[in-house]
Amino acid sequence: MKSTLRQAVVEHLGEQSLSDAQFARLEKLQQTHERRRGKTVLGYALTAVVAFIVATIATLSLIPQDRAATIAAEVVANHLKREPLEIKGTALADIRGHFQGLGFALVESTLADISATTLVGGRYCSVRGVAAAQLRLKDAEQRFETLYQVRYDADRFGVMPMIENGDKPLHLMAQGLDVDLWVEKGVLFARIKE
Numbered sequence: 001m002k003s004t005l006r007q008a009v010v011e012h013l014g015e016q017s018l019s020d021a022q023f024a025r026l027e028k029l030q031q032t033h034e035r036r037r038g039k040t041v042l043g044y045a046l047t048a049v050v051a052f053i054v055a056t057i058a059t060l061s062l063i064p065q066d067r068a069a070t071i072a073a074e075v076v077a078n079h080l081k082r083e084p085l086e087i088k089g090t091a092l093a094d095i096r097g098h099f100q101g102l103g104f105a106l107v108e109s110t111l112a113d114i115s116a117t118t119l120v121g122g123r124y125c126s127v128r129g130v131a132a133a134q135l136r137l138k139d140a141e142q143r144f145e146t147l148y149q150v151r152y153d154a155d156r157f158g159v160m161p162m163i164e165n166g167d168k169p170l171h172l173m174a175q176g177l178d179v180d181l182w183v184e185k186g187v188l189f190a191r192i193k194e
Contacts, residue, residue: 067158068170068181071127075190076174078125078134079146085121085136092135095122099133104151106133107187111169111180117145127190128156148190152183160188 089095096106101124117137125134125148132150139145152160160183161167169182169191180191 067128068160068172069174071157071181071190072172072174072179074127075146075148076177076179076192078148079144079177079192080175082144083123083125083134086123088121090119092119095119095135098122099124102131102133102149102151104187106135106149107185107189109147109163109184109189111163111182111184111189111191126150127188130156143194145194146190146192148188150188150190152186152188157188 087095087098092106092108099106099122117139120136120138122133122135125132127148127150130150130153132148135147135149137145137147150157154160160181161170163169163182163184167182169180169189172179172181178193180189182189
């Protein structure tokens with residue numbers, strides 16, 4: 001009985017067919033569905049692209065602060081090492097010639113008033129892989145300060161406050177020490193006070 005019923009159903013379905021008009025209508029419905037599905041997939045793709053762009057912009061907006069924190073951590077670590085000085089002197093004019101390899105002359109900053117401290121000397125170092133001058137200073141209470149100077153490159157160091165534009169230095173803390181970062185006369189300064 002089962003095989004007879006099965007045979008009957010197969011024969012019945014085999015006899016069924018669509019007219020040309022019905023077939024055309026069915027094809028049209030399928031194409032409409034595919035276009036709608038394509039629009040949905042396109043909508044999902046566009047949503048994913050927009051979400052990616054928003055996430056990228058949000059991430060990039062954090063980079064300057066992250067770069068600044070990285071710079072602060074690096075200069076503080078160098079400050080605390082107290083590597084031996086390569087040149088001694090009490091004025092920038094005395095040691096300027098030693099730093100010719102930097103590609104720029106050491107700059108007298110309007111913010112880093114060296115006259116309020118005593119310059120002890122300096123040495124070459126690097127900040128984020130770029131050759132820099134590390135100048136060691138002492139204040140009246142014999143506390144050390146370190147002033148770094150490196151040619152400013154926004155791509156490498158991120159956006160930093162520009163003194164010529166009226167910006168204030170960026171103040172950070174690293175390992176319990178105050179770090180100020182700013183750009184002046186095309187030079188990135190980092191100053192660490194104990």
